[in-house]
Amino acid sequence: MTRRAALLVAGLALVAGLISEHVRQVWTQPLWVPLTDLLIGWTLVGCGLIGAVTRPNQLAGRRIVFAGFLWIVAAPRQWFGDTGRTDDFLQLDAASFTLVGWSDAVLAFTAFAFAGHRPQRPRDRVMVVALVAAFAAQTLIRTVFSAPDLFGIDLLDRDTIMPWVAYVDLARVGALAIAGVLLCQRYLAATPPGRRLLGPVLLAGAASCLAPLYAAWYPLSQLGLISPVVEDVAVPGFWLSNALRMLVPIAMLFGILRQRRARGAVAAALASVGLRPSTVELERSLAEAFGDPSIRVLPWDPATGGYVDAAGRPAALPDAGDEQVATLVSGETGPTAALVHDRSLAEDPTIVAAGVTLLRLVLDNTRLSRDLRRQLDEVRESRARIVHAGDAERHRIERNLHDGVQQRLLALALRLRRAATAAQADPDASSALAGGAGKRSQARGCLDCPPRRHRARRYAPA
């Protein structure tokens, strides 16, 4: 939701609140009655809008806005002293009467669905269905009750229908009470990270469900089960209930914003883990970001075809009934890691997705670095092989020269020197000795050349 749209909705809520109070003739009551009505409605709309703007992907904000409008349209009626009512807006007033309390149903649904889009636990889904059924029954019976005002027809005698209105009211309040207990139970059953993540919204939802309990005195007294409550008791109860209702949207907004901070913490973790963190460092950063100290990162080991822990040992993923669940991370070539975390985190797919994104980035970076190192090693080995091959070839040439030309020349030189020595004693013998040996000057010339092996070494690779 854009800020402009939010401002528009806020302005609409302001106007709608004033009109509603006028239509429902609440202005005839003591001033604090319409003021608390408006304050609760506007707080719901305002907090919901803030949540919707700051967390556009989270439906909770928009649901709270919707609950706020339902409250504005049909806040539970509280009449004290002389009602001073007229028949100026009979139909509109009767219509609002049929919708009383639906805002509580929407807030309960918001809490049950938080932090996802719909309730996850089967019992929560059943509870939501039961709530809708109770509220639908209430709307139906109240429509029948208000038919003379709404449609000008008298479906049933009001004295006949009134007990049924009371029964359905009690059923509605009872369903809300059970829903409140379920939300409290969900909070108590959550792990510490889950309580941090979901606590504000769950408890606010529970408060929203339990607040209407105070209104049960009215149908009970109508049914003659209890005496009518005097104003000295009803007014403080009304204040207490309204104070509780006013806290509900604030607490829910707090829960929504806390989630936003958690996602911000994931972004901060991304900045803090560095380029190539170890698995332990990654786990520590994610644990801080998620507020879940039990978090584990299990990289995929292609060699064993399974996940391994930080020490490289095979690691098993949590079972279905464990308090921890595994979110699997896959890459282009298959699984890359598993993120094992508290089950409650899975209730907010966006925060887990942020963690998975972080994990994928880090793992991809690590894999790319590893590939780069491997390629560098291959280049080094290839270069070493080339150098080695060149070296071997140089030695082969050197050996050939040593074994061949050079040795023959050296032997020839020895023969010539021996011939020269012999010539001094016997010229004929020296001539025979030097026969076939070639000219002395040629041999000397060859011997004065740089050694052949030196020449061969010039061909060594750079």
Place this chain on the structure above:
Amino acid sequence: MNERSGSSGEPRHRAAALARPWASRAVLLVDDHDGFRTEARALLELDGFDVVGEAADAAAAVDAAGRLHPGAILLDVGLPDADGLSIVEDLREQAPGVAIVIISGREEADFGGAIARAGADAFIAKRSLGPGVVRDLLARLDRP
């Protein structure tokens, strides 16, 4: 490998070699090139040396040194099965007191200090070999 022995069956130079090895005229020639060995043998014999054996590789050289106990060994560096410098100690173990002269087609400077480190007594470049060269060198070594 060629060897020459005295009529008694013992190397005739052995007593002299054990008493004063460097003064012995018995020489073991170690080089893998047949032609060079032939010419070197003739040259040494011209100088009055007794070439008691020849070896074409390192293993044969160590074996011959133990059996023949020459007074001097002319040892080529480039042998097919080992670097000549690497068997200097083995030769000395086999023939204590022997004078080991490294011969090579390269210059002494090419080896840095490797010849001295190997424990050889002297170096002669093959291109410098000639009548009287080995004789003069061994005479200098024999000088106290």
